[in-house]
Amino acid sequence: NSKFQCEPGETYIMNVMVSAHPYWVPVYQGFKQAAEAMGCETIFSGTPDYDITKQIASFEQDLVKQPAGILLHPMQSDPFIEPINRAIESGVDVVTFAADSPKSKRTAYITSDNLAEARFAAEEIVKQVGDSAEYAVLENPGQSNHDLRVTALIAYMEQNYPNMKLVGRQATNQDTSAAYRATASILQANPNLAAIWIPEAGSAEGAVAAILEAKAKVLIMHADITPTTLEHIKAGNIHMALNPNQGVQGFMGFIATYLAAHPDMFDPFNDYKVSGYNPMQIPFIDNGFAVITKENADSFDLNKYMEGRDPN
Amino acid sequence: MRTYGAEETGAAQRKPAGIAGALRQMLGMREVGLIAIILLLFIVMSFASPYFLTWVNMRAMAMAFAVEGIVVVGMTILLISGGIDLSVGSVTALAMVIAGLLFLAGFDPWTASAISILACLAIGAAMGFFVTRIGLHHFIVSLAVMVIARGICLLGTGGRPLGLYTLPPEFKFIGQGSLGVVPVVIVIFVVVVIAFDFMLRKTTMFRKVFYTGSNEKAAAYSGIRTKKVVFLTTTLCSGLCGVAGIIYMARFGSAQPTFGMGMELNVIAAAVIGGASLSGGVGTIFGAILGAILLSVVSSSLALLDVSVYWQDIIRGSILLAAVTIDHFINKRRKQRV
Amino acid sequence: MRTYGAEETGAAQRKPAGIAGALRQMLGMREVGLIAIILLLFIVMSFASPYFLTWVNMRAMAMAFAVEGIVVVGMTILLISGGIDLSVGSVTALAMVIAGLLFLAGFDPWTASAISILACLAIGAAMGFFVTRIGLHHFIVSLAVMVIARGICLLGTGGRPLGLYTLPPEFKFIGQGSLGVVPVVIVIFVVVVIAFDFMLRKTTMFRKVFYTGSNEKAAAYSGIRTKKVVFLTTTLCSGLCGVAGIIYMARFGSAQPTFGMGMELNVIAAAVIGGASLSGGVGTIFGAILGAILLSVVSSSLALLDVSVYWQDIIRGSILLAAVTIDHFINKRRKQRV
């Protein structure tokens, strides 16, 4: 029997906020595929609401079930410090993904590198529209990964392409209508707008509608993907989307959680025995991102991917 | 709930003759304060930004509130009858989702839309049933329906937006086309507003809505079937959400299960700014639409001026507060004068 | 707004002697229906899940609503006086942010908290001013404040949570500590609930809140300064949001500018399920807390049972609707019997 094998009934939980969001679907598929490969049980848990107290409650309820480990997307980092530490004390190991709680004792953190995404997007924009043009961003203040994608791109532009001019910066909070309105206004104020960077797909849908209506020629780039923006990419209305490798995130997330729960497999060359921490510590795993363009768009149809698969 | 200031009804007033008379009548309208505030905003903005008073910008601003405006119409009528509906956002999303799923299942988009609007009417009727037959409060019933309808959206789509790229162009025309220079969306919106504004002022059917909302007992004593009235206004409001959902679908070419979260507060705020009372009996479509315009113009203007996101909320809230305060005072003076 | 069924006031009833009397008195309480529904839920759940009736689960469920429960207390009192407050979520977040910023600026956490709660009281007082002096409606004023307060949160933090790791342990104790086995948060919650429940039932001061909400004019004609009452209840509600915000800060060890979005509907729903009327004059703290417990237990149970997320909203909404319907009928029967 391989050591990479679960005991019967050994269960791993993936806990998220806004649990009906389609982003989690491929992540959980990856999580499940890894678990099946190793004969482990999985549970998808969390709260449907955008509510930190509810997510903490669901996390604490997960502990009642005595799982071997939890792959957690903490909605906010600091409020989870205490619950994560309590979980680890009670013998449930925790790995974070997509958002972190760095001050806690979680064993590992797996995510896509938002800075790398932003750098890639900036270079692509400059490549397409030149290094002295006007660009705008939509944003979603308060959600850290979206924030990072936007602020990093702006900072990168300022540093490397000082002639790129940021002419619009609007908060649209993933709301299609708000994005429509904001983009229409930005277009009004800036007829020479050449490119727009959007850190998520919901706003991109509104932005593309506004740009099509105004018959403007604006390069749209966004992160994440939805069926609608995918169609727009195929039609050439959206230039390109950067999508985190969700499946890898889930798959590697499971493995990291499994490892955290089985520290006895490993005797590393360090001080873990005296300091008492889990030897499976991994500060950061990058799951990478995919670049979606007209050419490869067909491979990113989530509805097609999910055909015949169980979302739970 | 409470209003300290009294408001008047939307009852049409007899017209005095002549231009002076017409002017006086206009100055006597409840909406004059709101119109003044919106004009002021327009004047300030056209100095602040050279792009503001362009046709394209006006068109974009109108597009931004036109569809939600249809929901505002339904909400206003419901508020006048003494009800309230928190489920408008979810039901609008549900209309998209139902029509989208049916379309993907092979129905032609018109049939799919018709079925979807019928489903919304059925949801409204169910809410009306719980309110009028069981005796629960609109607030709690529509809150439950808000949650349930959102759940159905998620269940139907797995939380993923439905891409409806294959919608035929004549259907997309509803949401994206233009009649001459005027977008179809705006035409539909204007027709809906004028029709309901007229009906609410002039028809016996809708006057009963005012009576019911103003004093349900008095209306019932006068032989009006107040429960039927409330049932119908509740149903109508959901039906108009259905219509709005279909237009959004045609416009965005997709059905979004998470669409319209928080829409209810915006819609109710528009109606209240426009003079509708949360305790029923008072309100006009015209005023409510002005309220919606005010909210939308403020948002669009802040975006046009590229105000820092961190300041936008503060400015938006303050303008809202200032506008209702000014409107309140203008209204008070006007009443004294007339 | 409308309720077809009339409800009675929360004024306490005279005690008949003996155990039978006490039992009869309990059966006569408005809350008996809610208690029955919650008990039923507990019984069903303890069969459905072996984890339900564990100490850890109970603790998790209690922690999930305890702090919000403090806001529910404020909202219930405000509703009784005839008001409503949509800004509770934003103001709670603002309390965290202000205290957090002050702490980071070098204030000791107790002073920072006191200043922050004072700031919340000031916000409540400002809302009270607009409502009672200017004459605007609570709904629209608190909606504007909801937007402004959220804006200040974003502006103050740049949208990023403030990490407050250096909070001294004796301060964190408020949010994370335990007295024996009972978390401090729950102790505070219970004390607040009992204190306000007692005051609302028994003191002349709070009796005036009922008079004002029941019939404001009659209250004014009884020499009650109704504007002052409304001003104070508005201020109190925001003040309790401030207290809740501080407790959250101690619990999370951070200040979250985006905290509490959508909290208002949850809080109002709890009060209404617990029997408070949206038109004022009716409600109890005890009932409102039971409402909060019901909502929270349903959410927690669905999470515990691993119900598919796509089904959770549908089930949650349906249970909410079923619960208020059942409660309505139990209440009707009870009234006829007594």
Next chain:
Amino acid sequence: MKTTMENDLVLKLSGVSKSFGPVQALRGVDFDLRRGEIHAIAGENGAGKSTLMNIVDGIIRPDSGEIYIDDELVEITSPAVAQRLGIGLVHQEIALCPDVSVAENICMCATSISRSLLMDFRAIEAKAKAALGTLCDVPPTALVRDLSISQQQLVEIAKALTLDCRVLILDEPTAALTEREAKILFGIMRRLADQGISIIYITHRMAEIFENCDRVTVFRDGQYVMTRDIREITPGDVVAAMVGRVIDNLYPAKLAAHERSDEVILAVRNLTDRARYRNVTFDLKKGEILGLAGLIGAGRSEIARGICRLEGETSGEVELYGRALRLRHYRDSIDHGIVYLSEDRKGDGIFLDMSIAANVSALSLELVATRFGIVDERREQDLATRLGRSLNLRYGDIRQAASALSGGNQQKVAIAKMLSVNPKVIFLDEPTRGVDVGAKAEIHRILRALAQDGVGILVISSELPELIGLCDRVLVVREGEITGEVAGDRMTENNIMYLASIEAGRAATA
């Protein structure tokens, strides 16, 4: 009177019963109504009169009993059905839509059955104007919320007059009306009766029954007592049948000459409110009951409310026992012992969804609270029980909501609230509105006793016999000015009416 129609029954009720929980409001009541008669119904507060009428109008369903219209058994399930059967009801409690114009309120019943799609505002206004016609000059476009309570009462009556009905029920329509409007109403009623319309008329004023009605039916405690032709019976008999005992002296004795005092309790000087009243000056002396008379809208209520600082921007001085008062709020006024009983009990007199006990103690929470501001429920309930008993209040449980009381009993609760404090001066605006004869006499007796104890009492009443019977002195108000004072022998209905009327105004300016 119309002997030919004696057996022509339009409406017949038999064995009607109704209970509200433990309260049996009606027990097997019989009643019949002939074509073209004006049929009075008398009974104490809570006797079940309004309940019976609500049953006839389809607002309440009876527990048992039958209703016949033209000898045909009918089931009246809603006001709409009643309307179709030709039954119109003017409610005891005013039920109008405040945000809607007078004209639309008056024509609401017609609108509810109208088949036309569009409103004809012009026709509605004309119809409303015609119906209001002789009653009063309220503009049809005014909103009901801007009207005084008596004007609203007139609108209610006008609304009933537009109905094309065969049975018209008027439940205490004159409770807030002055003689003048009441006279006009009786003229209209007689005209309608002559056209063959049957009228049920409920009132607590004996004089009205005997001057205007053909027959009278008496109820007591939800039971039918008797029906008599008005010619066969005396007011004393009716009262005796209502109450179950004889009530002899309706008004308590007035001040004897030697009891008069010159000590002034309350002095009002040049009280002026820009639009509503001017230069109001009077003294309220120790031991006396002062009356305030006038036509509807004369400004009596507003003067009283102005003195108490309940509304209006007033100038002028108010002195209490020779000390100038500076009142800013009504609360100040209460603290000085000056209280006001409103004429609009439903609007601002009582808290319908609160208990009787809580209603009574609303003005005097301090009295029933401990030093620490904790309400002592026992004391609160005892207070309400004590005052309720002295006013003959009929209730099931002192903790039940005031909304379960009959109209007259609600009025008693409002009065009990006033009496619960120990005031120095009481302004009573239509205090006996809707109160039955027995309780009325009791209220008069209490007021007289209070006056004797040195409490200043000022009564506003639209019922002239009450003012004349109760007061030592009556001031007459016309269009916001005090036009005269009558006392002693000069205190007659004619003199008061003259001072209140336009003619006196013309004579004064001429």
